[in-house]
Every structure is written in structure tokens, then in C-alpha cells.
Amino acid sequence: MSKLVGNAIFGQSGGPTSVINASAAGVFTEALKQESIPKVFGAANGIKGILEEKFYDMSCEGAYELELMKTTPSSALGSVRYKLKKAEDDETDYKRLLEVFKKYDIRYFFYNGGNDSMDTCNKVSKYMQKVGYECRVMGVPKTIDNDLTGTDHCPGYGSAARYIATATMEVYLDARVYDTPMVCVLEVMGRNAGWLTAATALAAYKGAGPDLIYLPELDFDMDKFLEDVKEVYQKNSGKVIIAVSEGIRDKNGKYISEYGSDLAKEKDSFGHAQLGGTGAVLADILKKELKCKTRAIEFSLLQRCAAHCGSKTDVDEAFTAGQLAVRYAVEGITDQMVAYEREPGEKYNCDFKLVNLSTVANTEKKIPREWINHRGTGLTQEYINYALPLIQGESTPPMEDGLPRFAKLKKVLATV
8 A cells, every 4th residue: 555644633432441541652753753643633532533633642652651641540632422424424524534534634544442433443444435535543542341252352451450459459358357247349441341350360360359249241140149248257257248230230131230229218308219229229228238347449430540550561561552652653554453462372472463443343342151150150271371362561650759750741732
């Protein structure tokens, strides 16, 4: 394919991670080196920033700040949850994108995100091809949920898993300091796929993790759950730690978090029951059933912003994924996502490959059933072998006055 000269734009989309900025740093540092890319832009709040013509000139940023992005959590440019309609249903956004691309001579579009973001990439790429505007579109993967199809794992998962496993081990020790019974329910992110909750099994692998783990891959049975807990409660003299995904559902598809509407005592000003999270609902049920102290701990946003507990493996791979997206695009490749491919063998080694955007868009990869034990209450050694290499190496931001020094971008607005 012939050399394509034109400007590049990069956007971040969806939920942030500890390493999404590492991928951004990879894209920016590599794109700024390319002779065929005169200007490099960073979109404010993803696709929305392009539509609103609000993006930054990344050549104005210092090299040190771009380097600091590798250990800066969250989305440095701002993220967005904006789903493009199908072009055949409504071309409004696509015509606006084309207008902006032409105005700023944007010939390279890099988008960093998960399932929906890859769908956005795919739609933009197909539309530009349809109207005959040459623009190379590349997806850069991201999601702590680890549920993207076509890649062995996702940038962000290793760091999130490392944090979850570490925090679980710490909670385990704290929950056992008294000689009285106590049941602790850990609620971990994961609506449809249980990869994050599975990471608590790494703590159990080290002897300081949950006794029971419940994932959304399997239907949740309340009666069986109570039997499981009571069995462990008797065996462990009233000490039980349980890890649950926020998205666990019963056989009828009802989220367990919704059970709170039947149990909640407090009402809002309209008389509606105050819903709790999944962990809180289960802790309340167990408190009534076992007549003991229970505690619900929701890891919440800490799972995706704990850069101080990052995995160096995760950071390095995320940075490389960003670099490769640029190199592939300059070489003439488009309509693809950079993906991870684990090489066979006992020693972990990650290679990179390309996956068509249409394959990745709006699909989810779940934990294989054979990686969940037969009782549905824990993970097998296969999962441990899969996850352990992803959390290796320490990555922390540099410190100033005992506190992390994160990147501080100038965010100079781009002009024509």
C-alpha cells in the first residue's frame, strides 16, 4: 500500500484502567516519531471530542509528562460512553466526523477501549471506506473486565487482578483478628464475565483468599449458596470470606442485587426501597440466617485506578500495544485491533497479533467452564496458571513528598 501522509488522532473510551494511559503514551510517542504523521492530536472525551472539534496538540506536551503517563491511572484525555448509531439509520455523526477529519487532514484514527469502543472503530472505518476517504483506523484494546474476544488477555486486567488479589489477602488477615464469628462478602466488578472476581483466587492460592467464589458465568442459587456458607461456617469456626461478582444472577436472570428491594427496610421519599449492592444484599441475608456479624466490602473504582499496585507486565504490554497500533497503520494496515497472543510453553511470553474489528465489536469472552470448579465455588489451577504471569513485576509512579507524581498535560487545543 502506498505511503499515506496525514495527521493522527487518538481517543480514549469507556471505563478507565491503571494502564490506559500507558497505551496512550505508546501511541503518542510513536506517532510523534513518524515522518508520515505531521501532527498528533488527542481527543477530549473520545469520539465526543472529535464530534465537538475539541482535541489537543500532543506535540506541545513534554517528553517527561508523556513518560509519566505510563504510571498515571484513569483517562488522561477524558473518556466517554457514546455509542454511534448505525450509519444506515443515521449518518449525522458520521458526516460530522468526515467533516472534521477533512478539516484537520486526519488520516490515522486510533481508539482505545473495550467492546463498544471497537464497535465505534469498526463503524468509523467502514463509513470512511464507503465514502472513499482514506483513513487508517486501528483499535487499541483496554478493559479490566478482560472480556475482549480475539486476545489472550486485555491491557488493564493484570493490574486490576494484582490489586484485587493483594487487597483480598489484606482483608483476609484483618477479618481474622477477633475470636468471634464474622462473615465477609467481597463484591468485585463484573456484570457478565467474572474475570475480575476470579482474581481473588490468586489470594486463595497464597492461602489468604476467599472460601467461596461466585461468578456470573454460572446461575446463582440462593439455597445452594446458604448451604455452601453454612458448611464453611461450621468448618472454620464462624470465619467465612466470600467473593462475588456484582453481576451474578439467578436462573431467571434476576440480578442478586435486585433482591435488596425485597429486603430493604429503608425507603426513599417516594416510598421506594433503597437498593444495596450485591455484596450488601448477601451480607444482610447471611446476617439474618447465621445471626452473626457480617460485612460487605465493595472494591468499586479502586479496582481500576490503583496504579500504585500496577503490574509492570501489564504496563509494558499496554505501552507496546499503543506503539504497534501506530506502526501497523503507517505500514498500511487498517480496520484491525492489536491483540495479545500467548506463546505456548511453561515460560510466559506475550506476542502481538491483529484481529479484525468486526470480530471484536460487541462480543464478550467469558471464563471457560473448565476453569471453574465442579461446585461452582472457586477456580481451578488452569486459571491460576493463566493469571499469575499477568500480575508480575512492580509498577508504581515516581514519588514526590511521599505521594505519587502523575502526568500533568498542558492540553493545548489544536488549531487548523
